Every structure is written in structure tokens, then in C-alpha cells.
Amino acid sequence: MTAPAEPYLLTPGPLTTAASTKEAMLRDWGSWDGDFRAMTAQLRRSLLDIAGDVDDVDGEYDCVPLQGSGSYCVEAMLGSFVPRDGHALVLANGAYGKRIATTLRYLGRRHTVHDTGDYLPPRAADVELILAANAEITHVVVVHCETSSGILNPIEEIAAVTARAGRRLLIDSMSAFGAVALDVRTLPCDAFVSSANKCIEGVPGFGFVIAKKDVLRDAKGNSHSLALDIHDQWEVMNRTGQWRFTPPTHAVAAFIEALRLHALEGGQPGRLARYTRNRDVLVAGMGSLGFEPLLTGQWRSPIIVTFFSPADPAFNFERFYELMKTQGFIIYPGKLTTVESFRIGCIGALDETVMRQVIEACRNALGTLGVTSGAPAPAALGKREALAA
């Protein structure tokens, strides 16, 4: 097999984008120009549609795009919506949950962390107990797909229990929105956040917050930061149709094309079907080489899969990575704290045919390394059994 001109990015953002998405960037736009303002309006409207807020005029939610990577939007959401005298309960089970807690520490917002480790989801019963015992908690913050392990957290049950306890919910749906259902008609939340270069398959440069209009209104004066003030960005954008500061014009143009391809594929359900197929072909193929995924089926997302590193002493991740790269595939190192692992993403402009090529590339790489099986050490598997129990 000869490698393509540029490698496939089997990484959860930036990811491989369609040729037409890249081509959409081959011209320049004035930020104040009517054409670009129309693109911004279209982008906001399309994202609200995907979120299920389908009423153009009287919708309950609004969409506020913001310059920067996804973490800028998470920080903007936390700083704008958790008031200075608020108290957030952070449900952490990986690097992105931990980043939320770190961000709140920087912001000087009171917070409590409920950490379930690398591969266990937060459960409604535990959250219910914590909220019952801590009347001062005003907000619950949860990660939708925790990209560090690939676990798909049960945000529906978390949303239900949070609403029952009369608290507010903020969601980091960075690596899920657009592929995994997040419909504001059935999932009560104050706000959630995602970014251009994840499941909508745009290029990096901005993210967006989708929030209730009354929450946006009430956020006035909360933010610690001018650049990250979601209320101000919203207010100015609604008044002028423009971004407050220099917008990522080319990334927005690419995103408009990415949204067109998203709709063409059948919207969120269509995208989910392709990613699910990618994941299933990947997991089955890796299984035929002896590899074992970290997560049991119930929690395994269609976004990214963590595999245990093989127990065979001939396995070396850096060499494996390079051998995959020379065959045209960029994979991802693991992000677990207790066991050796690596990750392969299922998202981006690629399909099951590409996934079959990934498996062949893995087979070749193992052969070159002299690794006879991808099977992990039994001790690693023991962790997974604990998860299933």
C-alpha cells in the first residue's frame, strides 16, 4: 500500500477534513462585510438546528461562536455562567474533566470534584447524593465524551438528576456534538460547548457555546475576562452581526462547507452511523490482531477507542507510531494514568474502507516490530473486568 499525499489523522481534532472543506478557505473575507455576516448567521442557525432548537424566532437557546480552541470556550462558558458566588460540582473521569476543575481554580470559582478515575462513568445515584448533601452547589459540569479514554458519559441520567435537584447543568460536548445526540428539547441544560474541529469536521480556529437565552441574559457582568465574555460576544453579535474581535474568517468558511457535508450525510444520525461503523470495523480488526479495548461495549464511544498496549516486550509505542505514520496514519498516544495504552480516533472524513487499511497497517507494523500478538497483560484486563462488574 502506498501512503496518501497527506496522512489520515486518526486523532480527535484536528482531524482529517474533506477536500471541499479545505478548498473553501481559498479566498479572503472582510470581517464586517455582509457576505461574512451572513455566513456567521448561517453557522449559528445551523448549529441550533443540530441541537434541536428548531424555532428560528422564538427558540429558547442561542448559539455564540467564539475565537480560540475548545478550551477557550469551556473557560468562557464557566466564567460567564458560573457566577462569582456560585459553586460547581465537576464530574471528572479523565483529562478534560480535570481541565475543567483546573479552569475553575484559575477563575477563582468554588468547586467540588467527583472523580471516578480513568474509565468509570459518573452515575446519577452518586451525583444525587452529593447534591443532596451540598445545598451550596449551584452547577453541575460534565464531559459528554471524555476523549482521554473514549468513554461516553451518561449525560441523560446526569441531566435528569441535576434538574430534579434544582441545579444547573453545563456540558463539555466538544468531541460528541454533531455525532452523538444532544437535543435540548429532551436534555435539560443551561449550556453546552463544542468546537469547529471535532464531529462537524471543520478546521480549528473557533468553538461555540449553545445556551439558554435567559442564561445568556443573566450572565452580564459574571465574566472575569473581556475576550472570553460570552454575554458580551452574544450581545454584540446580535446587535451587529459581527464577531467582537477579528474572526477566524477562513475557519468559518470551511465550517460552512463542513455543515453542508454534515447535512448531506443525514445530519447527526448519519454521522453517528458512519462513526459507529468506523469504530466497529476498528475494534473487530484490532481484535483479530489480539488487541483489547479499554472499555466494555456499554461505555465505548464511536469517537475514539483506547487500546491497551501489547504485553509483548518487542512492542514500543514510538516505533509503532512511526511505522503507522510511514503507512499514512497518525495515531494518538494514550492518556491513562495507570496502564500503557494508545488511542485511535473514529472521527473525521474517513470511512470503514480506511479503517480496514488502518488494521492492515497495524498488522504490518507489528510484523516489523516482531510483536506476535497485540494482547495486553492480564493485569490490564483485570481493570476492565472491574468496570464490567
Ligand SMILES: *Cc1c(COP(=O)(O)O)cnc(C)c1O
Ligand atoms: C478537544 C476537547 C476539548 C478542547 O480541547 P482544545 O485542545 O482546547 O481544542 C475539550 N474537551 C474535550 C472533551 C475535548 O475532546
